[in-house]
Structure formats: structure tokens, C-alpha cells
Amino acid sequence: MTSVNFQKDADHIVTLTLDVPGHSANLLNDDLRASLLAAITAVEADPGISGVILTSGKKEFAVGADLEQLHRIGDAREAFELAQQFKSLLRRLEQCGRPVVAAINGSALGAGLELALACHCRIALNHPKARFGLPEVKYGLLPGGGGTQRLPRLIGIEHALRLILEGKELSAEQARQHGILQALAGDKEELLAQAKTWCLTHPKAMQAWDDKKFRWPGGDTRSPDNVQLWTAAPSIASARNCGNYPAVTNIMSCVFEGGIVDFDTGCEIESRYFAECVLSPAAKNMIGTLWCQLNAINKGRSRPEGLPSSPVSKIGIVGAGMMGVGIAYAAAKAGIKVMLLDTSFALAEHGKADVAALLDQAIASGRQTAAGKQAFLARIKPTVAFDELADCELVIEAVFESRPVKAEVTQRTEAVLAPGAVFASNTSALPITGLAQASARPANFIGLHFFSPADKMRLVEIIVGQQTSQQTLARGYDFVRQIKKTPIVVNDSRGFYSSRVVATYLLEGLKLMMEGQHPRAIEMAGLQAGMPLGPLALHDEISLSLSWQIVQQARKDGAAEGQALLAHPAYAGLEKMVRDYGRSGKKCGMGFYEYPAHGHKHLWPGLRQIFPLAAHQLPQQDLIERLLFVQANEAAKCYEEKVVLSVADANVGSIFGWGFAPFQGGVLQYINTYGVANFVARARQMAKQFDAYFAPAKILVEMAKEGKTFK
Numbered sequence: 001m002t003s004v005n006f007q008k009d010a011d012h013i014v015t016l017t018l019d020v021p022g023h024s025a026n027l028l029n030d031d032l033r034a035s036l037l038a039a040i041t042a043v044e045a046d047p048g049i050s051g052v053i054l055t056s057g058k059k060e061f062a063v064g065a066d067l068e069q070l071h072r073i074g075d076a077r078e079a080f081e082l083a084q085q086f087k088s089l090l091r092r093l094e095q096c097g098r099p100v101v102a103a104i105n106g107s108a109l110g111a112g113l114e115l116a117l118a119c120h121c122r123i124a125l126n127h128p129k130a131r132f133g134l135p136e137v138k139y140g141l142l143p144g145g146g147g148t149q150r151l152p153r154l155i156g157i158e159h160a161l162r163l164i165l166e167g168k169e170l171s172a173e174q175a176r177q178h179g180i181l182q183a184l185a186g187d188k189e190e191l192l193a194q195a196k197t198w199c200l201t202h203p204k205a206m207q208a209w210d211d212k213k214f215r216w217p218g219g220d221t222r223s224p225d226n227v228q229l230w231t232a233a234p235s236i237a238s239a240r241n242c243g244n245y246p247a248v249t250n251i252m253s254c255v256f257e258g259g260i261v262d263f264d265t266g267c268e269i270e271s272r273y274f275a276e277c278v279l280s281p282a283a284k285n286m287i288g289t290l291w292c293q294l295n296a297i298n299k300g301r302s303r304p305e306g307l308p309s310s311p312v313s314k315i316g317i318v319g320a321g322m323m324g325v326g327i328a329y330a331a332a333k334a335g336i337k338v339m340l341l342d343t344s345f346a347l348a349e350h351g352k353a354d355v356a357a358l359l360d361q362a363i364a365s366g367r368q369t370a371a372g373k374q375a376f377l378a379r380i381k382p383t384v385a386f387d388e389l390a391d392c393e394l395v396i397e398a399v400f401e402s403r404p405v406k407a408e409v410t411q412r413t414e415a416v417l418a419p420g421a422v423f424a425s426n427t428s429a430l431p432i433t434g435l436a437q438a439s440a441r442p443a444n445f446i447g448l449h450f451f452s453p454a455d456k457m458r459l460v461e462i463i464v465g466q467q468t469s470q471q472t473l474a475r476g477y478d479f480v481r482q483i484k485k486t487p488i489v490v491n492d493s494r495g496f497y498s499s500r501v502v503a504t505y506l507l508e509g510l511k512l513m514m515e516g517q518h519p520r521a522i523e524m525a526g527l528q529a530g531m532p533l534g535p536l537a538l539h540d541e542i543s544l545s546l547s548w549q550i551v552q553q554a555r556k557d558g559a560a561e562g563q564a565l566l567a568h569p570a571y572a573g574l575e576k577m578v579r580d581y582g583r584s585g586k587k588c589g590m591g592f593y594e595y596p597a598h599g600h601k602h603l604w605p606g607l608r609q610i611f612p613l614a615a616h617q618l619p620q621q622d623l624i625e626r627l628l629f630v631q632a633n634e635a636a637k638c639y640e641e642k643v644v645l646s647v648a649d650a651n652v653g654s655i656f657g658w659g660f661a662p663f664q665g666g667v668l669q670y671i672n673t674y675g676v677a678n679f680v681a682r683a684r685q686m687a688k689q690f691d692a693y694f695a696p697a698k699i700l701v702e703m704a705k706e707g708k709t710f711k
Contacts, residue, residue, distance in 0.1 A: 018036075
């Protein structure tokens with residue numbers, strides 16, 4: 001069965017329609033490449049064909065290569081030849097002697113955009129959700145179908161390099177403005193008509209780079225206009241990624257070297273760097289987690305089986321603060337009606353105004369239209385009356401982290417809800433089973449832990465209490481997927497999974513400073529480890545006062561339950577910062593950093609007096625490993641204790657939840673890459689040298705003995 005439908009009209013224009021059987025989207029897999037090759041061969045063999053239109057029979061044009069196939073490749077020659085075969089196919093398309101137009105009826109990403117770039121003209125539907133870009137760098141790869149060669153020759157080195165290095169996805173209008181698209185169409189009929197007209201009016205079309213008179217827009221690599229770019233780009237990239245992402249260096253090398261050779265040589269250079277990327281640990285880790293494991297989660301891997309889908313049409317959100325606003329935005333964006341409740345109408349209205357401000361940002365970036373803004377806001381109704389929550393299928397409380405406050409909200413909400421409605425708490429640390437004690441129907445009570453800012457962050461941690469039913473879990477899971485976010489499912493415990501593990505990173509940073517390690521070295525170690533922020537900066541963002549409040553609450557709860565909270569050496573430093581010096585974090589302008597009204601943040605000079613520097617400063621690698629090991633070891637304990645239920649949830653949750661080094665593939669994949677036996681040996685060494693809490697989790701010791709890895 002072919003993946004490309006071949007149809008010739010009365011004007012001898014052939015339309016090749018990409019339509020891979022059995023798939024919702026067109027992936028550039030073996031079947032599609034073989035079908036394209038057969039179609040191009042047929043075009044070449046028929047001198048009566050006067051033009052070619054390439055389009056799609058699916059919602060999107062083409063959304064990239066088969067990453068699972070790339071993940072399985074273990075030989076550089078195989079990767080190189082795969083890239084060369086795809087390039088050969090595209091080269092035959094653009095040199096077939098007929099005008100070739102890409103009639104793009106949806107997103108064209110990765111290899112899909114590379115296919116479109118091999119056409120002589122690109123016309124796209126002006127659909128607000130369509131995206132165009134080369135996002136391969138997000139998976140530790142570089143474009144392997146000539147993207148690093150065609151795009152710079154089309155729009156110039158500087159603009160192309162920025163788009164490829166960032167993996168940026170453009171709207172249709174943005175792609176047109178960049179020169180990637182030549183025209184836009186309002187509907188499919190107009191799209192195909194424009195494509196046909198272009199074919200008929202450009203019978204001798206050829207690619208600019210195949211013209212002997214070709215000149216690079218903005219100059220080639222040797223141009224004086226690009227000297228400053230090539231002087232600055234490598235150092236900027238190194239500072240940003242600390243050498244953790246080889247694809248970044250390889251992309252720059254492809255574009256630089258491609259700018260001093262002919263097109264075909266540049267393509268071969270690209271294939272060699274592509275093969276190196278495919279085999280890199282970073283690509284293996286990132287594809288394995290951010291593609292294979294993520295897709296499994298989004299397809300319902302952690303959802304209870306056998307229960308019908310249960311989308312919601314109306315939800316209530318209690319609390320119109322920052323978190324409530326973000327959740328309201330995400331729900332309304334998905335077409336769900338939202339009742340936004342707070343203690344006063346002014347506060348509820350202010351919450352809706354904050355949603356409007358987020359929409360204005362989306363309009364400015366091209367992700368939303370002015371017309372769509374009004375329809376969006378019409379789905380959100382501010383209120384102060386709990387009675388207006390009566391017909392909501394789901395209510396999420398996003399109020400202050402206080403048991404009494406949350407208990408009152410639970411009871412007042414349940415008094416008006418229908419019997420089958422679900423009540424969810426957006427808490428970051430308070431155990432769900434304890435909060436559910438205030439509920440008259442704990443089977444319908446669940447935790448939905450959104451991450452800040454909730455309108456942007458993709459992850460939602462679903463916490464299952466001791467009495468939460470499977471039906472409630474399924475409904476919570478379906479809601480998270482309905483609003484286009486990624487759910488991970490965890491069992492109830494203090495701090496759940498994400499807060500519990502990220503706390504080890506924050507506390508280890510403080511502990512290192514208490515030991516006399518230089519705070520700048522600590523922060524740099526976090527960045528070198530691949531974290532988005534150093535542990536001190538991240539602690540400021542989260543709030544030192546919140547951390548101290550959580551510690552105090554845990555102590556109270558432990559005392560009430562007859563269990564003492566395990567003391568961490570860093571608690572004393574945290575108490576000193578908050579109680580003795582009143583430094584609560586970024587929100588109050590004072591934490592480990594200073595936040596001047598004018599100028600950049602900087603480490604607070606007073607840290608040197610509170611935490612004097614030790615005469616012996618640890619090697620930087622020790623700092624890096626301490627920050628990574630505490631997280632990975634704690635995650636392994638969570639998996640051992642069945643707090644987190646799958647390796648995929650643990651890995652994806654760590655990357656999307658708190659930014660654990662993406663190139664490592666997540667916390668448990670970091671252990672796999674390090675080697676379980678090696679990790680255990682190093683953890684034991686660190687426990688003797690630094691602190692007992694580095695001792696390896698029991699599950700790791702057993703896995704090392706049995707030669708197992710996390711799968």
C-alpha cells in the first residue's frame with residue numbers, strides 16, 4: 001500500500017499527496033520514503049508532466065522523521081547512509097526538471113520542513129495552529145535532510161542559524177516573513193489553486209543554489225558581514241549549554257563548513273555530523289525519554305485500563321491567584337468553561353484580567369488572534385458564590401497552602417457539587433490523604449499538582465490518595481490530557497515525587513555553601529550539570545520562606561503522627577536565612593541573591609559572612625556529581641517505594657517538572673547512563689566522604705547485583 005497518492009490532471013500537473021496508512025500524521029519513515037522515491041521516479045520517466053504539487057492527505061503536512069528508528073541505530077555508517085539516502089531523494093525532487101511546489105496544509109516540522117525546502121516554492125494554509133521549524137536540536141540531533149544547507153542559503157546564515165540552534169517553531173505568517181514560505185492561502189482549495197498557478201507560470205523553476213550565479217543572502221561563511229557572528233556564536237553557545245549538547249556544536253559546524261563549499265559537499269558534511277549526533281548519549285537519552293517515554297505517557301500508559309474517556313465541559317477553580325489564573329488559562333484554551341471563584345468579586349475579576357494579559361502576550365507572539373481573545377475570555381466567569389460551582393464536573397482548589405483553609409474550601413464546594421463530580425487539590429507538598437479527611441467523599445478526591453507558571457508548564461503531577469478511586473484517577477488523567485498537558489501519576493506521600501526530589505537539589509546547594517564552598521562555584525556546578533538554574537537561584541525562585549514553611553508543617557504533622565521528621569543538615573541554614581535575616585527569596589527581592597530595581601541580580605555579599613569560605617574548595621566535578629546524585633538517588637527511592645509508578649513518569653516528570661538535565665534523559669536514565677554498578681560504588685564513596693544520605697537506595701544495590709537497568 002503506497003504512502004503517496006499520484007494524480008495527474010488535464011494540465012499535466014501531478015499532485016503527490018502524502019498519506020501514510022495507519023498513522024495520524026505523516027512521518028518520514030521507510031514506507032513514506034520508498035513511496036516518494038517511486039513517485040519521483042515516475043515523474044522523471046514521464047516527459048509529459050509539466051509540474052508537481054506536493055501536499056498532504058492528513059491534518060498536518062509532515063511532522064518529522066521516525067525518531068524511534070533513529071533511536072535504534074547503533075552504527076555510524078547506518079546513520080550516515082540513512083541521511084544520504086533521504087538527501088538523494090530530495091535532490092532528485094528539486095532537480096527533476098519540473099517546477100515543484102509544496103502546498104502545505106498544516107505543520108511542517110523537522111524532516112517535513114526539509115522536504116518542503118527541497119521544493120521550488122512553498123505555499124501554506126494560514127492556519128493559526130500550523131507550525132514550521134527544524135526542532136531536531138530538542139532531541140539532541142541536527143537536521144539530517146539538508147536543513148543546515150538549504151535554510152541558510154534561503155534566508156541567510158545568521159537567521160537560519162538562530163532558528164536551527166533554538167529549534168524554534170514559527171507560525172505561518174512568521175515563516176512567510178522569514179522568507180521560508182512564499183505565500184499563504186485561506187483554504188485548501190485556494191492553496192492548491194495557487195500551487196497550480198505557480199507551476200504553470202514557472203516552467204523552468206530551479207533552486208537558487210543550483211544557479212551558477214548564486215549569491216548567499218547576507219554573505220557566505222567567508223563574508224566580512226559574518227565575521228562577528230562566527231566570533232561570538234561558539235562562545236555564546238558554550239556558555240549556555242556548558243558543552244552538554246554536542247548537536248549545538250555540530251549544527252554550527254555544518255553551517256560554517258557548508259558556507260565555504262558547494263551545496264552537495266555541504267550535504268555530505270551534514271550527514272557526517274548527523275551520524276555523530278545520532279550515536280551520542282545525549283541524543284539516545286533525549287529521544288528515549290522526550291519521544292518514546294513521553295509518547296507512552298500521552299497515550300495513557302499510566303491511566304487505569306478499561307474505563308471510558310470522560311472529558312469535562314465545565315470546571316471550577318477556587319482561588320484566582322497566580323496558580324488559579326494559570327489553570328484557568330489552560331482550561332479555557334482547551335475550550336472548557338471556567339468558574340473562577342475568590343473571596344471577593346474584585347479578586348476574581350482581577351484573576352480574569354490576568355488571563356487577558358496572558359492572551360495579550362500570546363497575540364504579540366502570534367500564538368493567538370485578537371478575535372480569538374474575546375471568545376477565550378467569554379469562557380471564564382468570575383464569581384464569589386460557591387453555588388455557581390454546582391454543575392461543574394471538576395473543581396480544583398488553588399488556595400493558600402494551609403490545611404484549615406483547604407478543608408473549608410473542600411467542604412463548601414462539596415456541599416453544592418453533584419455526587420459524581422471530582423474535587424482536586426493543587427498542592428505542592430501536603431499529603432492528599434490528609435487533605436481528603438475534610439471530604440465527605442474521599443473516593444472523588446485527588447491531587448492535581450500544576451507547576452508554575454501553570455499556563456506554560458507542561459507537567460501535571462496527579463496524586464492518588466489512599467481512598468482515591470480508579471474512576472477519579474481516570475477522570476483526572478483525561479482532564480490533564482484534555483488541556484494538552486502531560487500527566488504523571490504518583491502515590492501519596494509528603495512532597496509527592498517532584499517536590500521531594502527537587503528539594504534534595506535545593507538543600508544540597510545550601511549544604512555545600514554551609515560547608516564553605518564558594519556560592520558561585522555551586523551555581524556554576526548546577527548549570528554545568530544541565531540544570532536550568534543553580535540551586536541557590538532556583539531556591540530563590542521557589543521561595544525560601546515556602547521551603548521553611550513546608551519544613552515546619554512537616555514537623556508538626558510528624559509530631560501529631562508520632563513520627564519525627566528526618567533532619568537535614570541544611571535546615572539550620574534555611575532557618576538562619578529566613579528567620580535571622582528575613583531573606584525569603586525573589587518574591588521579596590532578597591534571598592541568596594539581591595534583585596535591584598535597576599540592573600541584574602547578583603549573589604548577596606552577606607553570604608560570605610554567614611557561610612565563610614573553607615580553605616579547601618572541592619573539585620568542580622565533585623560539586624556537579626553531588627547535585628546530580630542526591631536527585632537521582634532520591635528518585636530511585638521514590639521508585640522503590642512506589643511513590644512514582646513508572647520509569648517514564650520519573651524521567652519525564654524530572655525534566656518537565658523542575659528541569660533536570662534533559663541531555664541526561666531524566667533522573668533514572670542518568671543512573672542508567674552512569675552505570676548502575678558505577679553509581680552504587682560512587683554513591684558509597686560519597687557517603688563516606690560527604691554525608692550518609694548519599695548511600696545508594698536499596699533498589700540500586702539489588703539492581704547492580706543483578707545487572708539490571710531502569711526500563
